[in-house]
Amino acid sequence: MRHYAWPFYLAALGGILLCHLAGNTVNGSPSYFRIGPFAIDWPWIGTYLWIAAAAGILTERKQKPFFRIFTITVVVLVPILFLASLSRFPCIVLYAIALFAMTGTMIRNWAKAALLILLPFAGIAALRFQQSQSVKDRLAAFWNPHQDPLGTSYINIQIEKAIQSAGWYGNGFAAPARYLPGIQNDIIYVYLIYSFGWLAGIGLAISFAAFAGWLVRSALQIRDEYGKTLMLGIAATIGFQIAYNLLMSFGIVPLIGIPLPFVSYGFSHFVAEMAILGLALAIYRRRLITPASNGGQ
Numbered sequence: 001m002r003h004y005a006w007p008f009y010l011a012a013l014g015g016i017l018l019c020h021l022a023g024n025t026v027n028g029s030p031s032y033f034r035i036g037p038f039a040i041d042w043p044w045i046g047t048y049l050w051i052a053a054a055a056g057i058l059t060e061r062k063q064k065p066f067f068r069i070f071t072i073t074v075v076v077l078v079p080i081l082f083l084a085s086l087s088r089f090p091c092i093v094l095y096a097i098a099l100f101a102m103t104g105t106m107i108r109n110w111a112k113a114a115l116l117i118l119l120p121f122a123g124i125a126a127l128r129f130q131q132s133q134s135v136k137d138r139l140a141a142f143w144n145p146h147q148d149p150l151g152t153s154y155i156n157i158q159i160e161k162a163i164q165s166a167g168w169y170g171n172g173f174a175a176p177a178r179y180l181p182g183i184q185n186d187i188i189y190v191y192l193i194y195s196f197g198w199l200a201g202i203g204l205a206i207s208f209a210a211f212a213g214w215l216v217r218s219a220l221q222i223r224d225e226y227g228k229t230l231m232l233g234i235a236a237t238i239g240f241q242i243a244y245n246l247l248m249s250f251g252i253v254p255l256i257g258i259p260l261p262f263v264s265y266g267f268s269h270f271v272a273e274m275a276i277l278g279l280a281l282a283i284y285r286r287r288l289i290t291p292a293s294n295g296g297q
Contacts (some may be wrong), residue, residue, distance in 0.1 A: 001056070005056025005060065008053035009057065011046075012047075013078070013079075016043070016046055016085070016211075018115050019181050023042070030086065038148070041267070044268045046079075046082075046091075050095060051095065051234070052201075054079075054102060055233055058071065058075065061170070068069075072116060076099060080121060091119065096118065097236050098123065098236050098237045117235075138256065141252055155181060155250060163190060168199050173195060185259060188259075208242045215239065218284045218287070221284075230283065238273070
């Protein structure tokens with residue numbers, strides 16, 4: 001797998017360029033292109049390809065000169081800037097979280113990892129905030145959801161009402177919730193609580209927490225450096241998505257379009273998540289039989 005780091009990197013980069021050249025524009029971003037009957041949301045695919053590539057590139061170049069400059073330029077700035085060019089802030093967040101987990105574990109210095117990864121990300125996020133009115137509106141709706149209940153805060157208010165009205169046992173299977181827009185996407189967890197109740201919501205949250213914990217524990221058991229680094233990146237990405245989506249559903253963090261892994265509707269991110277889960281299982285299966293010095297994994 002390590003040998004495919006650069007092909008993964010270039011494939012992700014090429015897909016972003018293809019989006020700019022021939023992508024279909026959805027919500028102001030030319031992120032989609034068609035392969036037969038399928039519409040591919042490439043930034044989601046590219047984000048996971050870049051995560052897999054970053055694990056190989058970082059472990060390969062850790063002992064080489066100019067590691068920090070190389071990491072900031074090639075592994076951090078190029079992917080984040082290309083994702084920013086398509087206005088895909090959720091993908092940028094997930095990539096930065098994965099990089100932070102992988103780099104911090106590898107160099108065993110979380111302060112340096114924050115400087116290498118999170119500082120450039122914070123700068124781009126600040127620039128994005130200044131340029132995007134939609135981001136400002138979402139943050140304003142988060143801080144004061146009752147300021148514009150029929151406008152920018154509408155979805156925040158409806159999420160709150162749906163959860164409060166669910167009760168312990170919900171409103172029943174396939175209960176209509178016409179006032180909740182896009183229930184199949186980012187707020188699917190809200191709708192599941194609305195339909196099946198708080199007990200089902202608690203059970204689902206516990207199941208997701210156990211799954212995220214298993215990913216982290218599994219990563220720590222892997223002997224090969226590349227496998228461990230990649231597994232931690234996968235665990236950080238999936239775990240962050242789970243945590244953020246659940247917190248977002250309760251209004252604790254702003255709505256920024258982070259889907260619930262394996263549950264939210266969306267062909268591209270679902271395929272990417274299943275592929276990365278299969279990769280994680282393959283790495284875990286070889287955790288003991290693959291020696292740490294084997295560079296051919």
